[in-house]
Amino acid sequence: MQTKPLLLLGLALVGLGACSPFTSPQAGRSLYAQNCVACHGTDARGGAQMPDLTLIAARAGGVYPQTRVLDKLDGYARGQTAYDGVEMPNFGDLLTGRLDRVDLPGGRSRLLPEKIIALEAYLRSIQRPAP
Numbered sequence: 001m002q003t004k005p006l007l008l009l010g011l012a013l014v015g016l017g018a019c020s021p022f023t024s025p026q027a028g029r030s031l032y033a034q035n036c037v038a039c040h041g042t043d044a045r046g047g048a049q050m051p052d053l054t055l056i057a058a059r060a061g062g063v064y065p066q067t068r069v070l071d072k073l074d075g076y077a078r079g080q081t082a083y084d085g086v087e088m089p090n091f092g093d094l095l096t097g098r099l100d101r102v103d104l105p106g107g108r109s110r111l112l113p114e115k116i117i118a119l120e121a122y123l124r125s126i127q128r129p130a131p
């Protein structure tokens with residue numbers, strides 16, 4: 001039977017995907033510094049009319065809404081979470097570049113630009129409990 005080597009290869013590829021330097025929280029951190037600090041702040045804690053991005057999970061009742069954050073970043077959820085009528089711009093240039101697969105809760109996955117995956121991984125890494 002040839003299934004075992006194939007299975008091992010598959011697992012190795014999944015492992016590589018998870019470790020990509022292009023989709024890591026560190027990569028997301030520098031993308032954040034380039035694109036997001038102007039509004040959400042260097043510490044991501046927001047300000048007047050700008051949501052605190054370290055409290056996304058806390059605002060969602062303690063369960064980090066990964067799919068919703070990905071939707072927001074890739075533009076699907078544009079304007080859906082407007083705070084006081086202020087909207088976040090759509091980051092079209094983040095949509096360029098290589099695609100990678102991101103694992104979602106429930107065993108699903110989605111193909112998205114690496115930069116969006118990295119930004120989401122960074123945001124997930126900086127969540128804190130409700131103050």
Ligand code: HEC
Nearest residue numbers: 035036039050051056069072079081082083086087088119
């Ligand atoms: C011009 C200001 C501005 C910039 C730049 C900006 N944002 Fe936002 N962002 C907002 C505003 C205003 C909101 C709230 C309204 C909305 O959701 O559209 C928001 C909402 C969000 C949300 C949803 C928060 C929630 O609780 O659901 C996420 C996630 C987010 N921004 C991430 C980012 C990331 C990552 C970047 C950089 C790529 C970025 N933002 C750049 C203004 C900005």
